Amino acid sequence: MSTAPRPPLGSAASAVPDSPASPAPEPRAIVELDRIGMEFRHHQVLRDVTIRVPKRQTLCVIGESGCGKTVLLKLMIGLLRPTRGSVRFDGHDLNRLDSFELNQVRLRFGFLFQMAALFDSLSIYDNVAFGLREHALFDEARIRRIVHDRLREVGLPPGIEAKKPAELSGGQRKRVGLARALALDPEVMLYDEPTTGLDPIMSDVINELILQTQRTKHTTGIVVTHDMKTVRKVADRVVMLYPLPRLRPDEPQILYDGPPDGLEDHPDPRVRQFVRGEAGERLSELTQGRG
Numbered sequence: 617m618s619t620a621p622r623p624p625l626g627s628a629a630s631a632v633p634d635s636p637a638s639p640a641p642e643p644r645a646i647v648e649l650d651r652i653g654m655e656f657r658h659h660q661v662l663r664d665v666t667i668r669v670p671k672r673q674t675l676c677v678i679g680e681s682g683c684g685k686t687v688l689l690k691l692m693i694g695l696l697r698p699t700r701g702s703v704r705f706d707g708h709d710l711n712r713l714d715s716f717e718l719n720q721v722r723l724r725f726g727f728l729f730q731m732a733a734l735f736d737s738l739s740i741y742d743n744v745a746f747g748l749r750e751h752a753l754f755d756e757a758r759i760r761r762i763v764h765d766r767l768r769e770v771g772l773p774p775g776i777e778a779k780k781p782a783e784l785s786g787g788q789r790k791r792v793g794l795a796r797a798l799a800l801d802p803e804v805m806l807y808d809e810p811t812t813g814l815d816p817i818m819s820d821v822i823n824e825l826i827l828q829t830q831r832t833k834h835t836t837g838i839v840v841t842h843d844m845k846t847v848r849k850v851a852d853r854v855v856m857l858y859p860l861p862r863l864r865p866d867e868p869q870i871l872y873d874g875p876p877d878g879l880e881d882h883p884d885p886r887v888r889q890f891v892r893g894e895a896g897e898r899l900s901e902l903t904q905g906r907g
């Protein structure tokens with residue numbers, strides 16, 4: 617058995633030369649979900665969902681609580697395997713990768729979790745350095761520079777490095793989480809409800825940082841959010857999912873896929889109600905135990 621280190625996964629699609637006669641190609645998708653179905657012990661959460669995310673796009677995924685948005689993010693990085701359909705990253709079918717290759721793919725993602733998910737017992741410095749050390753890519757002097765730079769980019773002073781997460785505000789913890797997610801220069805950033813629990817000003821700071829990341833680092837962004845201000849500020853495109861229990865079997869689960877400015881006056885009242893935050897029939901449905 618060979619013990620030689622394997623080269624990093626390359627781009628499968630880039631190996632295909634462009635034909636000079638062919639029309640301008642569609643921007644290449646970096647993340648592709650193709651006819652995904654997802655069930656947990658007979659509880660079906662996603663049905664026949666297809667989403668292609670081109671490089672550098674910022675996609676916001678919206679929809680009622682429980683419709684499967686976080687599951688979608690986990691499928692994209694292979695933390696969950698779909699019951700049906702395929703997930704591809706930069707041309708590679710995640711289902712066909714072994715654990716080494718899947719790890720190589722995950723290195724190309726940054727993930728800002730809902731509650732920032734910092735390690736309480738570690739200092740802020742060690743939290744941001746964690747992934748850099750785990751992957752043993754750099755010496756400590758280089759790690760120190762990267763940690764300083766990332767904390768500065770998210771607007772946190774150097775004095776914060778020695779503190780523990782419990783000493784920080786929610787907004788500061790989110791920014792540390794972002795600094796950590798950006799430490800390895802990811803090509804794709806996944807944000808799971810990045811502004812939940814923050815005041816309006818701090819929410820806007822986080823939205824600005826998402827925009828800044830997209831503009832200066834040219835990352836692809838996938839943002840799961842309930843916050844329509846985030847959608848209006850950062851999205852190039854919006855996908856709205858609907859909870860399966862409230863759909864007919866023949867209805868598509870994606871109610872909307874398009875630019876953010878098409879949401880407000882969309883013909884489907886379920887889309888309009890969601891973006892305007894109107895309860896509509898929901899209160900009576902909930903009181904009748906149908907929600």
Ligand SMILES: Nc1ncnc2c1ncn2[C@@H]1O[C@H](COP(=O)(O)OP(=O)(O)OP(=O)(O)O)[C@@H](O)[C@H]1O
Nearest residue numbers: 656659661679680681682683684685686687688840
């Ligand atoms: N590992 C799991 N095992 C069993 N069920 C799961 C698992 N992960 C998610 N689910 C179920 O899948 C459904 C969708 O969950 P998900 O977290 O994706 O919803 P969401 O749209 O992100 O909701 P919210 O907006 O409230 O965060 C829920 O009913 C949840 O209970």
